[in-house]
Amino acid sequence: xxxxxxxxxxxxxxxxxxxxxxGLSIAELFADEGAEVVLVARKQETLDExxxxxxxxxxxxxxxxxxxxKAEDIQRLVAALDERGLAIDIxxxxxxxxxxxxxxxxxxxxxxxxKIMDVNLKGPFLLSGAIGKRMVxxxxxxxxxxxxxxxxxxxxxxxAYCVSKAGLNTVTRCFAREFGPHGVRVNAISAGVIRTxxxxxxxxDPERYxxxxxxxxxxxxxxxxxxxxxxxxxxxxxxxxxxxxxxxVDGGVLS
Numbered sequence: 001x002x003x004x005x006x007x008x009x010x011x012x013x014x015x016x017x018x019x020x021x022x023g024l025s026i027a028e029l030f031a032d033e034g035a036e037v038v039l040v041a042r043k044q045e046t047l048d049e050x051x052x053x054x055x056x057x058x059x060x061x062x063x064x065x066x067x068x069x070k071a072e073d074i075q076r077l078v079a080a081l082d083e084r085g086l087a088i089d090i091x092x093x094x095x096x097x098x099x100x101x102x103x104x105x106x107x108x109x110x111x112x113x114x115k116i117m118d119v120n121l122k123g124p125f126l127l128s129g130a131i132g133k134r135m136v137x138x139x140x141x142x143x144x145x146x147x148x149x150x151x152x153x154x155x156x157x158x159x160a161y162c163v164s165k166a167g168l169n170t171v172t173r174c175f176a177r178e179f180g181p182h183g184v185r186v187n188a189i190s191a192g193v194i195r196t197x198x199x200x201x202x203x204x205d206p207e208r209y210x211x212x213x214x215x216x217x218x219x220x221x222x223x224x225x226x227x228x229x230x231x232x233x234x235x236x237x238x239x240x241x242x243x244x245x246x247x248x249v250d251g252g253v254l255s
Contacts, residue, residue, distance in 0.1 A: 005238040009034030014088045017095030019046040021196035025224035031059030038062045068095040068123030078130045090235045093124035094146040098198045105159035120164035136182040144234045145188040149250045176244030185243040187234045192250025193221045217252035
């Protein structure tokens with residue numbers, strides 16, 4: 001293999017949850033590296049602003065609003081990609097929701113459970129299946145799921161979230177085995193506490209943050225761009241022999 005194995009220039013990448021935080025950092029990095037990016041999130045207005053920011057930096061960006069917890073929205077998204085002639089080389093399933101803490105895991109409301117599972121698990125499953133089959137037909141592609149250390153840590157107060165991400169890890173491995181023989185790789189990033197809006201429930205709680213830092217060898221929260229850098233590795237040919245991997249970007253919490 002010759003040349004810059006980290007290059008994704010000329011490829012088309014779809015990133016969900018791309019209007020802010022980790023998703024936006026990934027989209028900006030990919031565009032800076034020469035990829036054409038498709039930004040997906042629920043609100044068209046915020047997506048348009050994010051896409052315009054990327055275009056102002058010289059990148060190529062599309063903005064398509066879609067709710068990752070609704071099957072019909074995902075079907076419309078895939079149809080819109082086909083209509084625009086956008087063949088996705090890289091899919092990043094980043095969209096997710098972190099629930100409010102509950103007093104008892106056993107008493108988690110069914111409505112909350114369903115909402116979390118729809119966005120964090122069903123959405124990535126359906127989108128990966130639809131996009132992945134198109135990648136298989138072309139004989140190449142990379143899917144990266146954004147998971148979390150919580151998938152491997154028992155935290156009853158956010159138990160439904162933990163279960164959804166543990167499921168996402170298994171979805172990652174199942175698709176890795178199914179798509180691998182056809183040239184499509186599927187990996188996941190196990191992210192720790194990251195300085196985003198989703199991380200605020202930990203970052204803004206001094207006691208909870210202190211407890212997390214006790215088991216964090218690097219003694220700090222991560223940055224969105226640090227996750228984006230890891231995603232770039234799995235999106236590129238630098239990771240050409242990696243599939244079914246759950247890669248830690250967590251400050252060493254799971255070490």
